[in-house]
Every structure is written in structure tokens, then in C-alpha cells.
Amino acid sequence: xxxxxxxxxxxxxxxxxxxxxxxxxxxxxxxxxxxxxxxxxxxxxxxxxxxxxxxxxxxxxxxxxxxxxxxxxxxxxxxxxxxxxxxxxxxxxxxxxxxxxxxxxxxxxxxxxx
Ligand code: AMP
Ligand code: ZN
Numbered sequence: 001x002x003x004x005x006x007x008x009x010x011x012x013x014x015x016x017x018x019x020x021x022x023x024x025x026x027x028x029x030x031x032x033x034x035x036x037x038x039x040x041x042x043x044x045x046x047x048x049x050x051x052x053x054x055x056x057x058x059x060x061x062x063x064x065x066x067x068x069x070x071x072x073x074x075x076x077x078x079x080x081x082x083x084x085x086x087x088x089x090x091x092x093x094x095x096x097x098x099x100x101x102x103x104x105x106x107x108x109x110x111x112x113x114x
Contacts, residue, residue: 001046006098010044019074024060025067027103036106037075037082041067048097050088064101077105085113 001007008014009028016028019039030038043060047053053061065084072078082105087094 001098004046004098005096006042006100007046010042020067020071022067025063027067027071030102035104035109037077037104039071039075039103040100041071041103042098042100047099049094050086050099053099064099068101068103071103072105075103075105081105081109083109 005014009016010026016026018026018028020027020041024044025041026044027039027041030040041064043057043064045057045060047057068082068084069078072082082103085102085104086099087102
């Protein structure tokens with residue numbers, strides 16, 4: 001997707017601070033971190049929102065969570081704890097329409113979210 005920020009990262013036009021990557025997934029630090037550790041995990045395939053996931057994406061969707069576990073270990077928050085969030089559409093505040101799992105940790109996180 002030419003006009004997608006995260007697809008531009010995947011194409012190398014914008015260079016994120018990558019913390020983990022494999023053939024299907026990339027994880028990089030959020031440019032506006034909301035916690036000491038704030039990493040975004042994206043699939044290398046453009047999928048706009050959770051609503052656009054298909055049954056054939058089952059493995060890819062699962063891989064995003066396996067990547068979250070690896071990111072937590074790599075950034076030192078696996079034991080202290082962390083939150084994963086994927087926003088969908090306006091009410092959740094989704095601003096980039098290429099699905100991404102937020103991994104937040106390194107401080108106590110309040111619940112419920114605002
Ligand atoms: P969401 O609001 O759930 O769609 O999350 C989008 C996230 O992308 C926000 O937390 C932004 O801070 C983050 N973001 C926007 N532009 C960049 C960028 N160039 N590099 C890293 N993260 C970004
Ligand atoms: Zn995209």
C-alpha cells in the first residue's frame with residue numbers, strides 16, 4: 001500500500017528502530033512511547049484493521065502474539081509484566097490503518113484503560 005506509513009517502513013523508505021524481525025513480522029519502537037517500553041508489532045502483509053483479517057490469516061495473527069512474547073523477553077519486561085493492545089477503528093483510537101500490536105511495559109499500567 002503506497003500511502004501506508006507501516007508499508008513504507010517495510011519497503012525501507014522510513015527506518016524504524018527495529019527490535020525484532022522475521023520473514024512475516026517486524027517489531028519496532030513507537031515514536032511516541034506511552035511507557036518505558038513501547039513496541040509495535042506489524043505483519044509484513046498489509047491488513048488495515050482487525051475487521052480485515054481472514055480465516056487464512058490465522059497463523060499470521062498468532063505469530064503476532066508469539067512475537068510479543070519475544071519482544072517482551074528482548075526488552076526485559078517479560079517477568080515484570082506488560083500489556084498488549086490492538087486498536088480497531090475510531091472509537092479505539094486507531095490512527096495507522098495497518099494492524100499493529102502495541103506492547104507496553106516497564107511501568108505499572110492502570111486498568112481499565114481510558
Ligand atoms: P494506533 O493509534 O493504535 O493506530 O497506533 C499508532 C501508533 O503508531 C502510535 O502509537 C504512534 O505513536 C505510532 N507511530 C506513528 N508514526 C510512527 C513512526 N514513524 N514510527 C514509530 N511509531 C509511529
Ligand atoms: Zn500497510
